[in-house]
Amino acid sequence: MKNENVFLAQIEKNQLFVAPGRKAGDSVCVAMEHYKSEMLRVRSQEWCDEYLNLPEVAIVINAVCERILPQFHLLENADELKSNPLLCIDSQAHYYQLVSSMKNSFISDFAKFDAQTTGIVSALNNTRLDFFSNIPYEQMIQIRTSNENVNIEFRKNLRELVNTLPTTKIDDLAHVSSEVCAYVEASVSKHKKEVETIKAKYKTKHTQTAIIGTASLAVAIYPVLAPFITGLGLMATGGKYINDKLEERNELKQASHSLMGVISLAKSK
Template structure:
């Protein structure tokens, strides 16, 4: 702030004010004049950040679909720079670490220079197009979902995209690579973790390169780390969310996250008893509602961060009192949930999560905030519960559909047909009143079984259709063979027919049968490429 000399004391007062745990200015000791000045300055700053009105917003020289293709090409280049191999040639995450170690050991200079070059190219792309991509995300229509609740994009997130892609029109995915470029994430083995993120997000490339009229996936920068570091609105929102959930566990008045940490430190036993019984702490990788002693919960939390967090950060966390450590664990769960809700509001999409623990926190936040789980102007209750149901563990086989095959289904708009078909099976529940999740899972599972059974009937009908034709071709061929064989036994006809006739007749029979068999296989192959065929292919035998 640049203030005239007679107001310099206010500037000094503001700049010397203490900060809260999340970096916000603590106004408790400020004069009324300083508070009013800060509010005025914040209002002006907020107005300056608003996009220009009307049509004055600059337009991108490239369509959004082309920007997505370019972004994924840059992802691919960066992955190759780190591992020395194209992502298509790697089938398993376990292959990545040995490749990186080999490059570091055998080609250290090339390893460093190629990564720096690829990151510079990606950083230049973000600087030029990040805001444009985010703005375009707001313009897409249809059934729009935004994923979140986690900082990373791993196997569970990829499987969720595969499954939900069978039902939804567009899935917005916060760019998991953007934070590596613009922020210090305090990670251990950062190149390995970056390569793993790239490995999973690049599996979506066939959906991006299909360039459909409605994008099935849309990767956008969420700016989460920068907002947490610099944006007062974000810091305040996260603090209010944390206080709303953790405050009731503390006796007495709690108005800030400092109050929560202070209570957790000085009344540790009472706080931990309330925290563990509330279900608000879930260690990474654990299922919700797993009741553990606080010391065991802390051990699980720290073990999950081994090899992930930078060693100095992890050592500092190990020295924290248990109450403070577990409070930090809850905060780490709430931050991505806050950003998910913000993204959903900004883009106008329905929040969707991929793991039970993430749903657990989403429901806790919704209950504490008197907030509906679904956006009523985007999804019906029936559609929302169906989407949750197809992510149930019992239906995890749906994630076996290859992404390239999913892209083919979307090209033919089969996801809309699938949505309509499933709705037929869940409609009765939807019209009977509030929908119970387990009941919806049963109906969806029954619906999928019925669809697979329908595919079996389709294949059986194709076989019945071609069976008479194949039999006729074989019978006709063998009549010809018999006649030719008889003719060769008659001396008067033998010179006219010669010995080649039986072979030709047999070949004709084989050709007639083969032609019908090919027709049958073509129809079966076409049927297998439909949604019914794909479901029947990936569904495990019961």
């Protein structure tokens, strides 16, 4: 094979050669050692004599084909059932993601999807955002149905964020992922500050109500103070406290049910 070193470098760069029982990221050399060791353990002596004595490039090509070919059958079933498989073995999930990405790139070219959309979708799969999986399915439905304007705003902000990146960096998914993750985390922090602002606002109101209530109680105990403290009443004070408490509860509930509220709760789990 011509340019054998270039070929193996691309195999390593794109993490196409993953030995059984290993995670993506090994060099070709390390992956080869684990691959041969595993094949000697699980394959027949005849198979090993035939395939493990081939040139290194041939062994790599055969190993990659062995791992990728079954993925197309899995992808076909996923398409027919309109579902996504749940893969618990890291290497299998890695190869399925590679095949899916290849298919999605063809669809993107056909449907003329822009690079920003591809970058955002890939970024949202970053492990820093794994906490998204903590969001209950019911809340996802609620967000989708009752917070449509918020969802549109969130998507708009993500797109504007990615649009500010140079085109060359949009192709660098690691860079896009970092920027999107930072934006989501900053939005969660902003939401938490807004919640604290709501609590602080009503804490001040409750304190003022408590002061008024104390003055009203003083009048009740010492009627002689009535000329100095007028327009006050325990009933009115109690009513104001209840009303403020209900308003506070409503604002906090709206905040917790918002998109960022749900994401913030998922992140805290």
